[in-house]
Amino acid sequence: MVEKLKNNKSSAVDADIPHSAFSGSTQHIKNQFSPSGLAYFLIGNFQKPTILFLHGFMGSALDWLAIAQALSEDFCCLLIDLPGHGQSLNVAKQNYSMRECAALVIELLDKLQIDKTNLVGYSMGGRLGFYLTGHFPDRLRKIVLESASPGLQSESEQKERRLHDAKLADKLISMGMEAFLEFWYDLPLFATLKSHSDLEKLKAHRKDNSPEKLAMSLARMGTGNMPNLWPKLRNITNPVLLITGARDDKFCRLNALVQSQIPNSQHKIIQQCGHNVHFEKSKIYTEIIQNFFTDGGNL
Incomplete structure (x- = not known):
């Protein structure tokens, strides 16, 4: 399944990345790079799916660390830094x-000799997940x-959003990471995070990002x-x-509408949380996706 790692249960790697997990424990995660500079690391059983x-946006592969570790007995978890995030700073x-980011992901799957993979994507990563599902099912x-x-449906909406994203990118560069993080997590979209005990740790982790690289991500992948x-949703056959x-x-x-368009789909609404479900309700989230990936796709 995974190149040169088939007889191991923990990832082989190149460079140490010190990381203080949100739980407070300190780990040393080592990452490798794809030919195009996409940083990634592997956790779990390489004999498993x-x-x-x-x-x-503004996250990294390490956002998934606790969930990946919880799934590591039954799965091989491939965690990547998207372009301009984490260690993926030298991507052209x-x-x-x-489109090109999706091509980088496929390039990495080819490098690791992974013919098929399950996928979990959040927010920006979820939009990329929609693209991969539509183009590489x-x-x-x-x-x-x-x-x-799955994107905006009219050209006028797309144009308006491009202007919005451009202004947001300018704000990011002019404010700098620390001030922008305060602005970002004060948005109504993240209102439910304000009472989370690990919010400050989440912000601290994101301070390491490059404003210029994130602005480029907004401009090109927003x-x-x-x-x-x-239009591709009705043709999706994957669970x-x-x-x-x-x-x-x-x-x-929005996702109620999406669910009505995808034949083999389910929509799970998690109570007492907002946009960032896997951060706010990590344990419940892990149980849900583990059940989905192991019991034929039914919850």
Whole structure:
């Protein structure tokens, strides 16, 4: 399944990345790089099915660490840093678009000799997950998309969103990471995070990002620049689980519509949380996706 790692149960790696997990424990995670500079690492049993994890904006592969460790007995978890995030800072500018980023993911799967993988994507990573599902369905098994969108349906909406994302990118560069993080997590979308005991640790982890690289990600991979994937939804045959937080009204409504378009799909709404379900309700989230990936796709 995974190149040169078939007889191991823990990842072989190149460079240490010190990481203080949100639980407070300190780990040393080592990462490798794809030929195009995409950083990744592997956790779990390499004889077991693979799960590819895709993080959200300003996040990194390490956002999934606790969940990947919880699944490590039954799965091989492939965690990547998307372009401009984490350690993926040397990816060429032209590879920041949705199409090219998807190509980087497929390149990595080819490098690791992974013919098919399960997928979990959150927010921006979920949008990339929609793209991969629509364009590379034969490379995927089951798919979990959390708080994600298949894009905007009209050119006017896309244009308006591109202008919004451009202004947001300018704000990010002018404010700097620390001030922008305070602005970002004060948005109504993340209101439910304010009482979370680990919010400050989450912000601290994101301070290591490059404002310029994140701005490039916004400009090239933002919602306004992604293709409209709604027409592809009816053709999806993979089992799909859509997850949203009950207090995220916008994405609950959106994903109810998405679920009605995808034949083999379910929509799970998690109570007492908002947009970032896997962070707010990590234990419940882990149980849900583990059941989905192991029992034929039914919850």
